Amino acid sequence: MSKILTVSLPPHIHAPGSVAACMWRVNLALLPAFGCALYFFGLGAAIVTVVSVLCCIFFEYAITRWMLGRTPHIADGSAALTGFLLALNLPSTLPVWTVIIGAFVAIGIGKMAFGGLGCNIFNPALVGRVFLLLSFPVQMTNWQLPGVDRLAYTDAATGATTLQLLKSGAVEASDIDLWNLTFGAIGGSLGEVSAVAILIGFIFLLVTKVITWHIPVSIFVGATLLSFLAGINPVIELLSGGLLLGAVFMATDYVTSPMTGKGMIIYGLLIGTITIIIRCWGAYPEGMSFAILIMNGFTPLINRCVKPKRFGAAGRAVSA
Amino acid sequence: MATFSKGGIHPPQNKITADKPIIPLALPRKVELLLSQHIGAPAKPVVVKGDKVVRGQIVAEGSAFISASVHTPISGKVTKIDTVRAANGMPATAIVIEADEEEHIADEDSRMNPSVVRSDTELEILTPEEIREIARYAGLVGLGGATFPASVKLTPPKDNIIDSLVINGAECEPYLTCDHALMREYGREVVCGAELMRRACGAGRVVIGIEDNKADAIDVISRICDEYPHISVKKLIAKYPQGGEKQLVKAITGREIKSGCLPSSVGVVVHNVATAYALYNAARFGLPVMERIVTVTGKNMSRPGNFLAPLGMRIGALIDYAGGLKDNSGKIILGGPMMGRAASNIDSPLVKGISGILILEDGESRRKAVEPCIRCARCVSVCPMGLEPYLISAYGSNRMAEDAEANGTADCIECGCCSYICPASRPLLDNIRLGKRLIAEKKRLQNK
Structure with a gap:
């Protein structure tokens, strides 16, 4: 017979998914939030995002090709996603050089130093953001007033975020306009402004089955419960700062979150509570980034301890 | 409606032949009956070269408690008992029987009118x-x-x-x-x-x-x-x-x-x-197992269908009844696409365990490039046995038999859901099966 047959092991069919499809869908889900950022912050939002995305792609390409000597896979969208997420966690007035440093830390230290895609312990975008926050606290808390001067960049008029105002005691919780919190006319990082935009992205990710409900919902539950116990308004806590953005887009990062439903719920509940602990009793007005990074560190432990229930197992599953 | 409790997938069903009737195929003039068509000890031949046999006669007898006899679907003469190539490419012993015209006609006749032996x-x-x-x-x-x-x-x-x-x-x-x-x-x-x-x-x-x-x-x-x-x-x-x-x-x-x-x-x-x-x-x-129903199908087959096929006939002949291979046929699967085995040649004979022959086109028959695991946890969520395929697969590929065993590798039913769903196209099941091998090997050495 002249025909050459392919012989391989089963299964012989494959679901129509790929790493690139997952990553680009998350990028797509970020567009509503990005649109809001453009609307409220104008030029600054555009500059920070473009610089962050391009730099992340460049650093990943450069490190993979010239330092590791491997073939770069830029088209899988993971570097672009890190850049996009980093940008949405930065203020729109951040100078270009700072964004470049953030992108380098995110990709170089947060991701490639651990071995690249799939090997990092901490969420790269958050590594970049927290590095910048600790190194350049002034620039990183320079929040542009939403919808005021859209053509301004580093020289834009600025003000405090809701959480900063609450922390300093400048306003009472009862004075806060929940409408603005929901639709975005509040100061903050690019992606933190509109709750509705993030929820649209959340629904998109759920419907396309890129993520499951476990992590975001348990973060909401954890944060709400502790807010109640601490006697603060949980609605304000959920809608302000980076909690929504973090819960939907950062904590759900595949690589750095647990592998089982139960593990995801534990991880989410703890992120929610740690965030509120930092907000209420910590030095910073916002604690989402720290909470996620802390729990990223616990993910291997959660994976080791929380095993799925085995079919036909006599008792508890044995862990290695 | 009932279902199992966890995991599972919904691959496209592609039941192209769902409403096709069962068509009995003409008896071939020559059959190759493998001695090992079942789990257990191969059957022992009870005929020798040159013997005359009739349709339904036992030609090889079950040789152990776990074994099964083999019967011939055609009358004729045993022309040889020899090594042939099985569908997986490995050599296997077969009894070859050839019928002449007269025997062939008589067989077809008795096949159409089987006599009732028990009321x-x-x-x-x-x-x-x-x-x-x-x-x-x-x-x-x-x-x-x-x-x-x-x-x-x-x-x-x-x-x-x-x-x-x-x-x-x-x-x-x-x-x-x-x-x-x-x-x-x-x-x-x-x-x-x-x-x-x-x-x-x-x-x-x-x-x-x-x-x-x-x-x-x-x-x-x-x-x-x-x-x-x-x-x-x-x-x-x-x-x-x-x-x-x-x-x-x-x-x-x-x-x-x-x-x-x-x-x-x-x-x-x-x-x-x-x-x-x-x-x-x-x-x-009183009919022994000498025929079985086989689905021969594929998206580019011109006459896919369900056929009542005599055991021992050439798989290639069976494919020809469904329209034959096309230029773009890339892979022949014996069984279904999830658990079936790819055939390395079409000249091997039909055996008892083949429920379907699926012909995939070139494009769909190749595996996609393997990407890094992004720990998306889909393999864990689809595993019907509640295992962690990403983990036991890594234990298998890293030859860590003890860890593979402790994490339930032996429970894997090899359904292939994990490999199917993996967005990074990782060969999860391949490595899990490697892990099973390693565990078996370890046990064998311990028992020595």
């Missing part, structure tokens, strides 16, 4: 021992693909009481429709065979599980079951691997078979609908 009343008074003997003599094995000798499974174990017989009509593999067509066209025979099985293993009830994508088969079987007080139909959700033995027992009885145990440990015996049908034929007409 309805005679079937009713068969004892369990007699039913098992019929199954053993007929060389009956699990025709769903597992090919475990049926007479062994019909023997009630000493330490367990069997209360339920589960008949597998789920046919959860995409593309395959042989069981579907069988239940639609020979529902009465299937149910009657199931009743014989029930009596042989002493079960009080029989449940026939059928996926809800086979509405016509459910109708037919349900109507016939009304006449049998012990037999009922359970509609199952169409979800892969609904027909997996442990999954099916869970879906139908709610009982969970413990790790490393057989269905009999929870009082259940599982047989396939095709096996029940074959048992009926053996009891009613």
Whole structure:
């Protein structure tokens, strides 16, 4: 017979998914939030995002090709996603050089130093953001007033975020306009402004089955419960700062979150509570980034301890 | 509707041949009958070169408790007993029989008019021992693909009481429709065979599980079951691997078979609908297993269908009945696309365990490039056994037999859900199977 047959092991069919499809869908889900950022912050939002995305792609390409000597896979969208997420966690007035440093830390230290895609312990975008926050606290808390001067960049008029105002005691919780919190006319990082935009992205990710409900919902539950116990308004806590953005887009990062439903719920509940602990009793007005990074560190432990229930197992599953 | 408790996938069903009737193929003039068409010891030839044999005659006898006899579907002369190439490319011993024109015509005639050897009343008074003997003599094995000798499974174990017989009509593999067509066209025979099985293993009830994508088969079987007080139909959700033995027992009885145990440990015996049908034929007409229903299908086949095919015929000839290979045919799968084995050549003979022949096109027959694991956890969520495929796969590929064993590698039913769903196209199942090998190897060395 002249025909050459392919012989391989089963299964012989494959679901129509790929790493690139997952990553680009998350990028797509970020567009509503990005649109809001453009609307409220104008030029600054555009500059920070473009610089962050391009730099992340460049650093990943450069490190993979010239330092590791491997073939770069830029088209899988993971570097672009890190850049996009980093940008949405930065203020729109951040100078270009700072964004470049953030992108380098995110990709170089947060991701490639651990071995690249799939090997990092901490969420790269958050590594970049927290590095910048600790190194350049002034620039990183320079929040542009939403919808005021859209053509301004580093020289834009600025003000405090809701959480900063609450922390300093400048306003009472009862004075806060929940409408603005929901639709975005509040100061903050690019992606933190509109709750509705993030929820649209959340629904998109759920419907396309890129993520499951476990992590975001348990973060909401954890944060709400502790807010109640601490006697603060949980609605304000959920809608302000980076909690929504973090819960939907950062904590759900595949690589750095647990592998089982139960593990995801534990991880989410703890992120929610740690965030509120930092907000209420910590030095910073916002604690989402720290909470996620802390729990990223616990993910291997959660994976080791929380095993799925085995079919036909006599008792508890044995862990290695 | 019932289903198993965890995991599972919904691959495109592609049941192209779902409403195609079962077409009996002409008997070939030459057959190659492999001695090992079942799990267990190969059969021992009882004929020699030059012997004359007649259709239905035993040519190789089961040589051990777990073994099965082989019968010839054609009359003729044994031309050789020699090594041929099996479908997996490995050498295997076969008895080659060739018929002349006269024998061929006589065979076709007797095949169309099989004589009844037992009347309805005679079937009713068969004892369990007699039913098992019929199954053993007929060389009956699990025709769903597992090919475990049926007479062994019909023997009630000493330490367990069997209360339920589960008949597998789920046919959860995409593309395959042989069981579907069988239940639609020979529902009465299937149910009657199931009743014989029930009596042989002493079960009080029989449940026939059928996926809800086979509405016509459910109708037919349900109507016939009304006449049998012990037999009922359970509609199952169409979800892969609904027909997996442990999954099916869970879906139908709610009982969970413990790790490393057989269905009999929870009082259940599982047989396939095709096996029940074959048992009926053996009891009613004295027909041994020498033919089986095979789905020959594929998106680019011109005449896909369900065929009643004699064992020992060339697989290539079977493919020709469905329109033959095309220029863009890239892979031939024996069985379904999830668990079937790729054939390395089409000149090998049909054996008892082949329920389908699937021809994939070049494009869909190649694996996608492997990407890094992004720990998306989909493999964990689809695993019907509650395992962590990403983990045990890594233990397998890193040759860590102890960790592989501790994390349940041996429980893997090799359904392939993990490899199917992985967005990074990682060969999860390949590595898990490697892990199983390593565990077996380790055990073997320890026992030395």
